[in-house]
Each structure stands twice: as structure tokens, then as C-alpha cells.
Amino acid sequence: MTESPIRVGVLGARGRMGATVVKAVEGAADQELVAALDAGDDFAALEKAQVVVDFTHPDAVMDNLRWLIAHDLHAVVGTTGFSEERLAELRGLLADKPSVGVLIAPNFALGAVLAMRFAAQAAKFYASAEIIELHHNRKADAPSGTAAHTARMIAAARAEAGLAPGPDATTSEMDGARGASVEDVHVHSVRLPGLVAHEEILFGGEGETLTIRHDSLDRTSFMPGVLLGVRSVVSRPGLTVGLENVLDL
Numbered sequence: 001m002t003e004s005p006i007r008v009g010v011l012g013a014r015g016r017m018g019a020t021v022v023k024a025v026e027g028a029a030d031q032e033l034v035a036a037l038d039a040g041d042d043f044a045a046l047e048k049a050q051v052v053v054d055f056t057h058p059d060a061v062m063d064n065l066r067w068l069i070a071h072d073l074h075a076v077v078g079t080t081g082f083s084e085e086r087l088a089e090l091r092g093l094l095a096d097k098p099s100v101g102v103l104i105a106p107n108f109a110l111g112a113v114l115a116m117r118f119a120a121q122a123a124k125f126y127a128s129a130e131i132i133e134l135h136h137n138r139k140a141d142a143p144s145g146t147a148a149h150t151a152r153m154i155a156a157a158r159a160e161a162g163l164a165p166g167p168d169a170t171t172s173e174m175d176g177a178r179g180a181s182v183e184d185v186h187v188h189s190v191r192l193p194g195l196v197a198h199e200e201i202l203f204g205g206e207g208e209t210l211t212i213r214h215d216s217l218d219r220t221s222f223m224p225g226v227l228l229g230v231r232s233v234v235s236r237p238g239l240t241v242g243l244e245n246v247l248d249l
């Protein structure tokens with residue numbers, strides 16, 4: 001007997017990512033698009049869905065998730081802007097809804113997930129690390145969610161290895177010249193038309209450097225991860241942060 005397709009709704013459907021997700025879901029044999037909504041649309045149409053994919057805006061995503069969780073809908077979230085406070089609120093809401101799953105991934109591209117994993121491995125051996133993230137100039141937030149997540153993974157790996165961040169001698173600097181500091185990792189953000197989504201993680205050691213780089217050249221690069229997220233979240237209650245927890249790495 002063939003299983004019925006997973007009923008999927010998309011929030012942010014007229015945006016760059018949302019429009020790409022709509023096409024990907026329509027092309028997936030095991031999924032059925034039941035709602036494609038954008039700002040101002042009536043969320044009632046989402047009640048036909050089992051899973052809702054959100055690619056909207058950091059200022060909108062928490063209200064969307066409050067609504068989805070209250071309506072017992074699973075969520076796959078690519079929208080960025082998640083602080084520890086936001087994640088704690090979601091864990092609290094999900095505690096009252098034990099069957100609902102929310103998967104938040106700062107980056108759904110396989111190569112980006114692998115780059116973050118490799119960076120965490122390298123961080124145990126190199127005390128000095130910096131991140132450069134490069135994106136299109138219509139991106140709302142900086143630094144990117146991916147870069148912030150990478151920095152946190154580097155910080156966690158350092159803490160586990162008992163390694164302090166490597167020193168540098170810079171004491172005189174123009175504001176912003178050393179980028180933002182995310183858990184003691186410097187993150188530099190570049191915004192240019194023509195770019196899609198790119199990240200370099202640079203490590204320095206005695207007489208050597210190591211650079212890990214990932215490039216998303218097209219938004220289709222995120223789609224296998226999004227579709228996998230939809231398939232996974234229906235049997236993964238609670239909050240999951242990072243596609244690395246879903247992939248068999």
C-alpha cells in the first residue's frame with residue numbers, strides 16, 4: 001500500500017526561498033502542497049497542512065511559530081534570527097504539545113552543514129579562527145544565521161577541548177574593523193549583488209592556515225535539505241536545531 005503524501009504549507013511563498021520551496025514541494029512525489037501564503041494572507045488555509053515550511057523574516061517568524069504550535073502543526077524553519085531566548089520560548093511551548101516537531105536549520109545546504117561539522121572538528125586543533133560570510137545585498141540580517149551557528153559550534157568545540165581563543169595583538173582598531181564577535185569568534189559580513197550564500201571559516205596555527213569554504217550558487221542547493229526536513233519532522237517531536245541532527249553524518 002502506498003503512503004499518502006505529506007501535506008505541506010509554505011509561509012513566505014512569494015519570497016526568494018519560499019517560491020523555490022513551493023516548486024520543490026510540487027516536484028516531490030511524497031509531498032503535496034496545500035497552502036502557499038505570504039504576509040497578509042489568512043493563515044486558516046494552513047490548517048489543511050501537516051507540516052509548514054517558514055522562510056519569512058526574523059521579525060515575523062516567532063509569531064508564525066506561536067500560531068503553528070498552537071494549531072498542532074509541525075514546522076520546518078529556514079528563517080534566521082534565533083537567539084537562546086527564542087529557542088527557550090519554543091521549548092516551553094512545545095513542552096505542552098508533545099506530538100509537535102519544530103526543525104530549525106540556519107542552513108539547509110548539504111555542503112554548508114558539512115563545512116560547519118568540519119569547522120567544529122578543526123576547532124579542537126586551532127585556537128585561532130575567524131569567519132567571513134558573503135551574501136546577496138538584499139539579505140535582511142547580519143551576521144548570517146549560518147555564520148552565527150558556525151561560531152557557536154567552534155566555541156562549543158573549544159570548550160570541550162579546554163582551548164581558549166587564540167590571542168592577537170590588535171589593540172587599536174576602527175569600530176567594526178574586526179567584525180562582530182560571536183562567542184569570541186570574529187565574524188565578517190560581506191553584502192554584494194551577484195552573490196547567493198557563501199561562507200569561509202579560516203583557522204591559523206604555527207606556520208599554516210586552513211580554510212574551509214562553502215558556496216551556494218543557487219537557491220536549489222537548499223531544497224534537498226528542506227524536503228528531508230519535511231519528511232523527518234513528522235516523526236521528530238520537540239525542537240531540533242541544525243540539519244546535522246537529521247542527516248546521517
Ligand SMILES: NC(=O)c1ccc[n+]([C@@H]2O[C@H](COP(=O)([O-])OP(=O)(O)OC[C@H]3O[C@@H](n4cnc5c(N)ncnc54)[C@H](O)[C@@H]3O)[C@@H](O)[C@H]2O)c1
Pocket residue numbers: 011012013014015016017018037038039040055056057058060061064077078079080081105106107108109145222
Ligand atoms: N536556512 C536556510 O538554508 C536559508 C537559506 C536562504 C535564506 N534563509 C533565510 O530565510 C529567510 C527568508 O529569506 P528570503 O531570501 O527568501 O527573503 P525574501 O525577503 O525574499 O522572502 C521573505 C518572504 O516572507 C514574506 N513574509 C514576511 N513576513 C511574513 C509573515 N508573517 N507571514 C508570511 N510571509 C511573510 C515576505 O513578504 C517575503 O515574500 C531569511 O531569514 C534568510 O536568512 C535561510
Ligand SMILES: O=C(O)C1=N[C@H](C(=O)O)CCC1
Pocket residue numbers: 080106107135139140143144145146147196197
Ligand atoms: O539568503 C539568505 O538570507 C541566507 N540566509 C541564511 C543565513 O543567514 O545563514 C542561509 C544562507 C542564505
